[in-house]
Amino acid sequence: MKKTIITLSIALLTLSSCSDFIEEDNRSSAETSEYLKSSGYESLINANYAELKDIYGGEPWLFVSGTDLYAEGRSTEPIGISQYTQLTSSSPNVDYLYKECYKAIQRANTALHFGELTEKTATLSARIGEVKYLRANAYFLxxxxxxxxxxDTQYHDSPxxxxxxxxxxxxxxFIVKELEESLNLVPAGAFTGRVTKRAVQDLLAKVYLTRAYETFGAATDFATAAKYADDAIAGQALTIKYSDLWLPANDINAEVIFSAQFSAGSNSSNPQTTGNGQASYFSSYLGGSEVAGKAPYRSYNLLPTDFAIGLFEKGDTRWDGTFMTQTYTRYYDYYDVANKTGLAVTHFYVPKWMTPAELDAYKLANPKTNIHLYGTYGAGKGLNSDYQTIPVRKFDDPKAPFATSSTTPRTSTRDFVIxxxxxxxxxxAEAYLRTNPATGLIRLNEVRKRAGVANATAGEFNIDYILDERAREMIGEYNRxxxxxRTGxxxxxxxxxxxxxxxxNFDGANGEKKILRPIPQEALDLNQSKNFPQNPAYN
Structure with missing residues (x-):
């Protein structure tokens, strides 16, 4: 299904302007209903996949801001989400996942409803399993x-x-039940764009692991999470070079378990707002419209903190695989020019392990290069110049249209790896930490082995080390x-x-901490139920 997911342009699946959260605007017709019962059902399934593009392709704030790895740059963050002091139910961007996930849930409810009415084909059971996975994923977020x-699991034909x-x-x-049903319906096999058993096992591992930390978690949740994670791993080793994982032409590779699909064709209706916005963040500004085609637009926000940068050690291949450690006159020459011997280096970001003698030699060989010393190119270290902070290059898309501003950053046609x-x-590794630390250490060291660094020891293996390793491996991915x-x-x-x-900053009302985000005020105002309290920290 690679690059074929489309948005179903029928009014039945759009949401009402009076409420973006739960209810649908029912402008359907008998013809639409008949279409979904027959030839249109596959388009309805594709529309469910297309919702992933809006969940993951747009705003990054609820996924990564306000954490240890990323901080504000020259552009302003949504202060409530990123700094917590002004976090209220009416804060900008706090409603993003509430809106997008309920849109996905209502599309899933529609697909499951018509799945009972449509023709019984050889693929129908698998399609039902795919939709159940997508609905469970939305509820998990x-x-x-x-x-x-x-x-809400019902199809609504009226508000x-x-x-x-x-x-x-x-x-x-509900999520566990939904995913276990999905697991029995979807096929095994390599990922090609649709949900497979492996994707379901991976999500079940994350769900059980997250629930294990909750007060209502079952005593067996950590062990169950470990089992499902191992089922998803299925004995596969990490054999692809880290830098190759993120090559622009390598979006679907043997290590991708599930991703949201983007393409130039599907984004053609509005290439400034319908693509993947992930590449627009995690970097300093690289220039304005004058560099279109030479460098990507960057928002100058969600910049890696000094802490994030300092987590890497000499020899870790993820350093060069994650960051653009030196840039050329034309930024994209990194991808487009095979032999870079004659290219002029414009900026170089000195790693913490570089010795003074090594740096002197580098300067001698590159006398016109702007040198950024270690400790000077993290978030907050003077943010007035282009290339001031180190660019994250993992998500670069040299073929993307040039984004013209921070309000239209969604230009990338690359897939979003979920x-x-x-x-x-x-x-x-995290699940086994609580049940079988020796096995957990083995899982973690498989990741370090691919990175080319020494194994962690049993004495080092704790939750903080795991979080540090997740940071090194996954900077810029939407999970921090x-x-x-999850881990407290x-x-x-x-x-x-x-x-x-x-x-x-986390102190909220009633002696509560602002750990959960607030229920969006608009959702509360539109909901006529009295049995829908706000989260305690925001009352």
Whole structure:
């Protein structure tokens, strides 16, 4: 299904302008209903996959800001989400996942409803399993972000304006049930664009691991998470070079378990707003419209902190695989020019392990290069010049249209990787930490082995080491806030390593901490139910 996911342009699947959260705007017709029962059903399934593009392709804030790895640059972050002091139910961007995930849930509910009415084909059971995975994924994002939300599994052919709030425990129970049903329906095999058993096993591992930390988690959750992670790993070793994982032409490789699909064709209707925005962040500004075609647009935000940069050691291949450690006059020459011998280096970011003698030799060989000394190119270190902070290059797309501003950053046609093998190894390591540390250490060291660094020791193996390893492996991938929230390390690590955050920033109402995000105020205002309280820290 690679590059074929499309948005189903029928009014039945759009949301009402009076509520972006739960209910649908029912402008359907009998013809539409008949279409979905027959030849249109596959388009409806594709529309469910297309929702991933809006969940992951747009705003990054709820996924990664306000953590230990990324901090504000020259552009302004949504201060409530990123610094917590002004976090309220009406804060900008706090509603992003609430909106996008409920859109996905209602599309899934529609697909499951018409799945009972459509022609029984050889692929129908698999399609039902795929949709159940997608619905479970949306609920998992919601429950991690906001806690208990409304559990709605019904197709609505008329507006519904009253929903009660379910507990987080009920949401987790539903997610597990949904994924176990999906696991029995989807096929095995390599990922080619659709949900496979491996993707379901990977998500089940993450769900069980996250629930294990909750007060209502089962005593067996860590062990179950480890089992599902191992099932997803299926004995596969990490054999692809780290830098090759992120080559622009290598979006679907043997280590990708699941991803959201983008393409130039599917983004052609509005290439400035419908593509993948991931490449626009995690870097200093590289120039304005004058460099179109020579360098990508960068938002100058979510910059790697000094802590994130300092996690790497000499010999770790993820250093060069993650960062553009030296740039050329034309930024994209890194990708487009095979022999770079004659290219002029414009900027060089000195790693912490470079000796004074090595640096002197580099300067002698590159006399016109702008040298950025270690300790000077992290977030907060003077942000007035282009290339001031080190660029994250993992998500570069040399073929993308040039984004013209921070309000239209979604130009990349590259896929968004939602889960991949090294992530699963580290999920297994974390789960085994609580059940079988020796096995957990083996899983973690598989990741380090591919990176070319020494094995971690049993004495080093703890939750902080795992979080550090996840940082080295996954900078810029949309999981850091969830990692810190899951492990109970959000306040500690964000206040220790993010210069904009103090522990007191998390103090909320009623003696509660701002760990969960608030239920968006618009959702509360539109919901006529009285049984839908706000999260305690925001009352």
């Amino acid at each position: 919601l429950v991690q972000t906001y806690g208990g939300v409304s559990l 519904v304006l009253s929903f009660d709030r379910n507990s987080a425990e009920e949401i987790y129970t 889960s991949r093998l090294a992530d699963t190894y580290l999920i297994a 806030w969830f990692d810190l929230k 390390k959000l306040i500690e690590r964000a206040s220790l390593h993010n210069f904009n955050i103090k522990a007191a």
